[in-house]
Amino acid sequence: MDDKEPLLLRFTVALVLMSVAVYAFWLYQADQTADDAGVNQQIVNSESSTKQEAIVAAFYEVDHASVAQTEEPPEITGDEEADERIREIAVQRGYRLQLQADEADLVEVDERRVLEEVRNSWEEMQKAALEDGVELILARGYVSIEEQRGDFLDALYERGVEQTGREYTTAQIQGGTADTAINATLRRHAIPGYSKHHSGLVVDIIDSSEDDFRGSAAYEWLRSDSFANAAEFGFIPSFPEDSPQQGMNPRAEEFVWVGADRAEELRQ
DSSP: OTTHHHHHHHHHHHHHHHHHHHHHHHHHHHHHHHHHHHHHHHHHHHHHHHHHHHHHHHHHTOOOTTEEEOOSOOOSSSOHHHHHHHHHHHHHTTOOOOEEEOGGGEEEETTEEEEHHHHHHHHHHHHHHHHTTOOOEEEEOOOOHHHHHHHHHHHHHHHHHHHHSSOOOHHHHHHTTTHHHHHHHTTTOOOTTOOGGGGSOEEEEEOSSOSOGGGSHHHHHHHHHHHHHHHHTTEEESSOTTOOOOSSOOOTTEEEEOOHHHHHHHHO
16 A cells, blocks of 8 residues: 555646646636637727728818818807817817808708708709608708807707806806806707808708607618618718717717718728
């Protein structure tokens, strides 16, 4: 027995060491698999992010003689310090100065104004949708600086009355008292100079139903097959899914015109 005990001990130790080695190798393989999966997921996420960024950027790359980049931010309240504070909050949310159309080149369609190419594409798309039994309504087109200023201030002052019983003063805006209200207003209302609708290249589309637009037949027709119907006529979603923050909360009904060729490229 005495001679066998060292052999048995050595065998047991060897078996334990082998088991440890096998387990360590298994852990290494598992880590490698997890790392590879993580890298692959990062690549997928990166590619997805890059595509969404390209879709957003396409709007700013439209080469149109009637559209130019706004260089100086327009006034909002008329008070320089108050306006600067509002702009800082807007930029933090992702807003940026937008393209501005030459109003002389705008044309009317469905009681709205857009650039001529956008009107032509809109009318063709509206007709195609109707042939498929789907109604598309143009709810919004070009919006001027003055209109956007009024829209934002009305919403901000209304929020002030709701929260404090009175409109916010420029002094309150300067001092930061209105910051929460400003941020909340910016979820749905751009400040003047920072709305894509200044470009004449953007449309808001609805239908006659009272449903949320994402659940409407109009949206389903536009978005089917990766927005094939919209892209055929040069339109892409202004807020593609999982795109970077652009200021206001994403709006499914907002589409930007980039031309049919570019829109089709972005679908791929």
